[in-house]
Amino acid sequence: MIPYILYAALILTACLVFYKLLLQKETFFRLNRFVLLGCMLLAFAVPLLHVPQQMSFRKMPAQADIITATTLQNTAVQLTEKNVPALIENAEKNSSINFQQVMQWAVYLYWFGVILFALNFLMQAGVLLYKAYSKPVIHDGPFRIVEISGDKAPCSFGNNIFINPEKYDWETYSQVLLHEKIHIEQKHTLDLLLAEIVLIFQWFNPFAWQWRKELENNLEFFTDDTLLQQEAVEKESYQMSLLKVAAPHFPLSLTTNYNQSLLKKRLLMMNAKKSNVHTIWKYFFLLPLMVLFVCFFNEPIVNSQTLSSKAKPAANRRHEHGMRTSGSWFATIKGDKVSMQFKSDDDDKSNNNNTFLLSEFSSLPKGTQGNFTLTREAGTMEFTGKFEGDNGMGKYKFVANKTYGDAMQKEGIVITEDDGELVFFLLNIKQSYVQMLKKNGYNDLDKDKLIPLAALDISEAYISSIKEAGFKDISLDNLVPFKALNIDKTYIEEIRKAGYKNLDPEKVITFKAQGIDGKYIADFKSSAQAEKNNNSNGDDKDDAVIDNKNKNTDNNSKSDDGYDDVIAFKSLNIDKDFINSFKEVGYNNLANQDLIAMKSLGVTPEYVKGFHNAGFSNIKPDDLVALKSQNITPAMVKNYKDLGFDNVSLEDIVGATATGTTPSFIKSMRDKGHNMKSLDKYIALKSVLGN
Known part of the structure; x- marks a missing residue:
């Protein structure tokens, strides 16, 4: 709804500029009335229009590569690449503004x-x-x-x-x-x-x-x-x-x-x-203006989408994932597997790869033209061509198994003609697979939920192992990223042994996506304990890593203590070197939250040294964060001192910066005769004057 309203606002703004530049001074008042009324209506109607793809300046979302056995076996990597940034962002949400909430x-x-x-x-x-x-x-x-x-x-x-x-x-x-x-x-x-x-x-x-x-x-x-x-x-x-x-x-x-x-x-x-x-003639420019809006911003549609599936020739029918039911094939035999590339005859961009077991095929024609087939529950792929050694090429045609769709529909999986059984054929989704999922409690299944499960080869053994690891009611939404990130029973038990006994799936996913394992958690906690012991003994050793005085992270602590800190430390790459670098400038007892805030804002030891050189030592971590958040630098402190405020405090500078009482403002006021010795008085003056 909000994008639609903003789009309408953009059109109305453009029309206003058009009207004021070209039409405002014209005395065609009746015509101007209809232009003004028409533009108001068009501002809300144009965003609802769809433009043919060939007229649109927007690119259609790239057609997904054909869902093939090989591609789908690699989906784990793709899902990991797509989900890790989102999971990292989720891990950092406690130390940053939640954009969705805003x-x-x-x-x-x-x-x-x-x-x-x-x-x-x-x-x-x-x-x-x-x-x-x-x-x-x-x-x-x-x-x-x-x-x-x-x-x-x-x-x-x-x-x-x-x-x-x-x-x-x-x-x-x-x-x-x-x-x-x-x-x-x-x-x-x-x-x-x-x-x-x-x-x-x-x-x-x-x-x-x-x-x-x-x-x-x-x-x-x-x-x-x-x-x-x-x-x-x-x-x-x-x-x-x-x-x-x-x-x-x-x-x-x-x-x-x-x-x-x-x-x-x-x-x-x-x-x-x-x-x-x-x-x-000026009025006629309104039409191309609207056309430009439609072509630049409206969602394009493919003309063929308006045709019924019955009107399409069977040989040219495109399925949801971009592969046609007939075309050319190219194959290479590697051991007990056959790698195949499918290509549609009338579409150079349709190029899809699959890997099948050699045993699935009927006898392959070697050295002479011949026919062979690959049959699965969803249908049969009929091939014509020949192999020369380990390489072959020819034509293919997919024939759907009509009874397969009826059987799947009884299980609650509706396969429409536009989607076709081709996707299910390539994934080799069997009726027994659906029944297995239902037996394990996943009764609310549909096509969109079933495809990623089969693509990642989530088997009954895998589901059982995850349930044995303590997640008896794990949902499909969590099961897919579990498999994509290679989360198994061993990893879950490793995290639990590290002290996180009350795990939920989201925490496991976040840990795995961040690359956090049992060893990292053990290092985190042992370093915290070492720092705690060092502080109690008054011994500031260089190899101490984390003062976790605000959290009890020893073995007797609650199992989930320090979860957010572990995530934040890993995502922000807070390590021994970072912590020890602050020890060198006098910060021997930094709390976790101080480290997280300083790292996220880019507070460095060099930044601290700059203030030391400007005459400010023993700056509290909270003050460092406040200074950095206001972009206050040692050079700015020098500017205030050059104006005669020799005894100015950092709190005064933070207040001056927050209110816009900059050195340039003070100079301009002095040029106007406002000669005051106190920075507070300039801050008060700025508050009175406003912008």
Whole structure:
């Protein structure tokens, strides 16, 4: 929803720029009205359109390589490569801002604004309707003239004209009524209602507010122009009535009103030279603008997707994963395996590799043209060609087993014609495999869940071993990354022996993805204990690694203590060298959280030495983090001292930087005569002056 709203905002902004550059000064007011209304509608309609692939500037998501036996056996590596960064990010979430949470709050803020502006819209409509039916009314044909009091400008809403008749002479009063009647006849209230609805959903977009203003302006220009075309109305008299009607109290934004705080613009447009019809060409540029938006940003579709599967020739039918059911094959025999490459005759990009057992084939034709087959539960691959030695080539055709689909459907696995049994054939997914999974408690199966399980060769023995390791209720969502990361019973027991007895699958996945094993955990804990002992004995040995004084990580501690620290240390590469480098600058007793914060912000011993040289020693770790987070450097400290603040503290500099009281600001204030000795006074001055 949010990307759609932002896309609509982008289109509305581009249309506003287009309008102000080319159309704003044109006197084709009726045409401008339809352009302004049309663009508001297009801003919300264009993002919903799909563009043919050949017209799109966006690339289609790359077609996945054919799911073949060989490719799918390598899926573990691919899954690891894709998931490790995400898992690392998950491991670091305790020391960084959770982006998803921020986005969630942004969504909440957006909808809060929508609700607020919607209530405002309803309140305005309610106030107008209340006035329309509670005040004295004069009926003039289809028009209702509602008499109001006070110094408010005349306005109209629906077929109601709100005016104080005691305020104007007869000539001005009649011109006001003529003006508002044109608004009503042209149904301008609908324009403003549409603009208000757009603002409800685009309240955050300043260009949407400007768009409504331009719409209101054009409606007034159009009404003025229509009124002046009547012979009974003189331009000078009408312009004089505008000056008489001008009032400081303006009506609600849902109304078309006589003044609209744009008196000068209206007078200028009434006296402007009429636009030449030859300038109408400017409006035609709106069409290519919209086409560009569609081609650049909209999701492309493939034309063939609009065709029914029955209309496609069987030989050219493409399945979900990019491989056709017929084409050419190239093979190499290696030991007891046959590596095959499949290529579609009419698609140079369709190039897919598989590895089969030699024993699965019927007799291979050697030295002469012949036929052979490969049969599995899902169907039969029919081959024509020959082998010369260990290499062969020819044609292939896949024939699905019609009873296979029915059997799988009984197990709850629906295989559509577009997907075909080809994927299941290449993975050699048997009905017995589905039954095995159900026997192990995985009853909520479908095609999308089954394919990765078979691709990673998750067997009953593997599932049993994981359950024996303590994860009796492990879900399919966790079982797939377990196998992809080569997590087995031995690894799980190793982590438990290292002290993490209350493991859950997510922790195991994170540990494995980070490359954390039992030895790393043992080193982490033994180093922490060594540091603890050294501190208690007053002995600062160089080989001490971690002061874990905030966490009990010895063997008697809770099994999950230090989990987040282990993850953070590994992901941030906090090692002995890093910790010992801070010992050299006087930090012999850093807590884990201090090390994590300093490492993540890039605090180095050289950074600390710079402050030592500037005259600041014994800086607390928390202060170092605060200084680094504000990008305060020793050079900045020198700049403040050069201004005469010799006794300035680091806390003062942090406060000055946070408020924008920079050395350049202080210099500019001194140039203006503000000569103060205290940095605090400049901070106070900056707070008063603001930006």
